[in-house]
Amino acid sequence: MAVDREQVLKEAAALLTRRATTSMDEIARAAGISRATLHRHFAGRDALIKALEEQGIAQFAQAIDRARLAEGDAGGALRRLIGETEPVADMLAFLSTENQLFEGGEINAGWLELDARISALFRRGQEEGDFRIDLSPAWLTEALYGLIGAGAWAVHEGRVARNDLNHSIAELLLGGIRRSMEK
Amino acid sequence: MAVDREQVLKEAAALLTRRATTSMDEIARAAGISRATLHRHFAGRDALIKALEEQGIAQFAQAIDRARLAEGDAGGALRRLIGETEPVADMLAFLSTENQLFEGGEINAGWLELDARISALFRRGQEEGDFRIDLSPAWLTEALYGLIGAGAWAVHEGRVARNDLNHSIAELLLGGIRRSMEK
DNA sequence: CAGGTGTGAGACATAGGTGTCTCATTCGGG
DNA sequence: CCCGAATGAGACACCTATGTCTCACACCTG
Numbered sequence: 267m268a269v270d271r272e273q274v275l276k277e278a279a280a281l282l283t284r285r286a287t288t289s290m291d292e293i294a295r296a297a298g299i300s301r302a303t304l305h306r307h308f309a310g311r312d313a314l315i316k317a318l319e320e321q322g323i324a325q326f327a328q329a330i331d332r333a334r335l336a337e338g339d340a341g342g343a344l345r346r347l348i349g350e351t352e353p354v355a356d357m358l359a360f361l362s363t364e365n366q367l368f369e370g371g372e373i374n375a376g377w378l379e380l381d382a383r384i385s386a387l388f389r390r391g392q393e394e395g396d397f398r399i400d401l402s403p404a405w406l407t408e409a410l411y412g413l414i415g416a417g418a419w420a421v422h423e424g425r426v427a428r429n430d431l432n433h434s435i436a437e438l439l440l441g442g443i444r445r446s447m448e449k
Numbered sequence: 450m451a452v453d454r455e456q457v458l459k460e461a462a463a464l465l466t467r468r469a470t471t472s473m474d475e476i477a478r479a480a481g482i483s484r485a486t487l488h489r490h491f492a493g494r495d496a497l498i499k500a501l502e503e504q505g506i507a508q509f510a511q512a513i514d515r516a517r518l519a520e521g522d523a524g525g526a527l528r529r530l531i532g533e534t535e536p537v538a539d540m541l542a543f544l545s546t547e548n549q550l551f552e553g554g555e556i557n558a559g560w561l562e563l564d565a566r567i568s569a570l571f572r573r574g575q576e577e578g579d580f581r582i583d584l585s586p587a588w589l590t591e592a593l594y595g596l597i598g599a600g601a602w603a604v605h606e607g608r609v610a611r612n613d614l615n616h617s618i619a620e621l622l623l624g625g626i627r628r629s630m631e632k
Numbered sequence: 633c634a635g636g637t638g639t640g641a642g643a644c645a646t647a648g649g650t651g652t653c654t655c656a657t658t659c660g661g662g
Numbered sequence: 663c664c665c666g667a668a669t670g671a672g673a674c675a676c677c678t679a680t681g682t683c684t685c686a687c688a689c690c691t692g
Binding site: 452485 | 668669671672
């Protein structure tokens with residue numbers, strides 16, 4: 267009876283990721299509740315988006331925690347990060363898209379912190395001599411988001427098998443396309 | 450006096466890439482014309498989007514032509530492609546996003562053809578031994594779009610210098626993050 | 633069984649965008 | 663210079679989504 271808030275947000279993320287203009291009515295029906303009930307739990311569309319952001323950021327933060335970015339070599343940490351991120355890839359794609367269209371508004375502070383944590387991983391890899399230094403940590407962070415988003419989309423479209431996703435992202439990011447001698 | 454159709458579409462692409470719900474009025478003002486004039490040149494919002502798609506696909510096709518994907522080694526061809534694509538990166542980002550939200554509808558045939566041409570380049574690189582074979586051409590194609598989109602966004606946000614963009618994308622894609630011995 | 637709670641269905645006014653129209657103005661060519 | 667074509671400004675009706683409200687119903691509890 268009691269509405270499953272988590273489930274509603276999950277459905278909302280799935281719909282809003284694919285089409286930013288999805289109406290409250292469509293979200294409600296997808297979640298199996300009435301529009302009135304949706305409004306009882308979320309004051310309005312803005313409140314729903316905000317709750318979605320906060321949940322997404324929290325989930326991403328937990329994924330980063332689990333990846334233990336400070337431990338071991340940076341390459342291994344990056345692999346762990348990609349692996350832990352996979353379950354929340356859809357949410358992450360929604361988040362990074364959402365941040366883009368927040369042109370004028372202030373970007374969520376929590377998001378900036380996560381950004382910094384990812385960026386620090388790349389910087390560590392450079393300082394330890396594992397990562398090349400001609401690509402800035404900021405760019406690598408954006409590239410990671412881009413690849414995660416592209417991967418989520420590719421899986422959704424059936425272009426990439428879900429089982430291959432982590433390998434596809436991690437290998438491309440770490441080793442690049444070019445066939446390497448040292449493999 | 451005569452409205453510069455190219456310029457209008459360019460402005461529209463820039464706005465719509467950032468916010469899919471940008472109103473006709475905002476697009477008109479950004480292009481420096483009145484809403485009435487905008488409607489005189491494009492029957493409606495749908496027609497504008499369609500014209501945008503067609504122009505974007507045409508521009509992207511020309512970029513692919515100029516890159517001469519069949520000539521030389523695949524790596525060099527990929528670098529040329531990224532270089533030629535740079536001026537239309539915003540448009541390309543809009544296109545790939547647009548294709549994503551065309552859930553039910555049929556995807557533009559021209560787009561599929563361009564997809565196939567990019568994919569063929571990656572396949573050629575694999576067959577010639579230049580590219581690794583554990584990443585599918587389809588995934589590499591999606592990854593390329595994702596990185597181009599991420600790059601356009603990063604430049605827009607000031608995270609990456611415009612002059613570094615081509616290098617950042619090409620090097621990451623070809624060589625990956627990991628510091629390589631063979632460099 | 634009675635009362636409280638949460639929900640679905642629907643009505644309602646409102647806001648905002650859309651598409652069409654009219655009219656005055658401006659620009660450029662003949 | 664004058665006329666026509668193109669444009670800008672604004673009015674207008676229409677549509678869709680939103681947010682709020684009311685009412686009836688189901689369920690659970692005491």
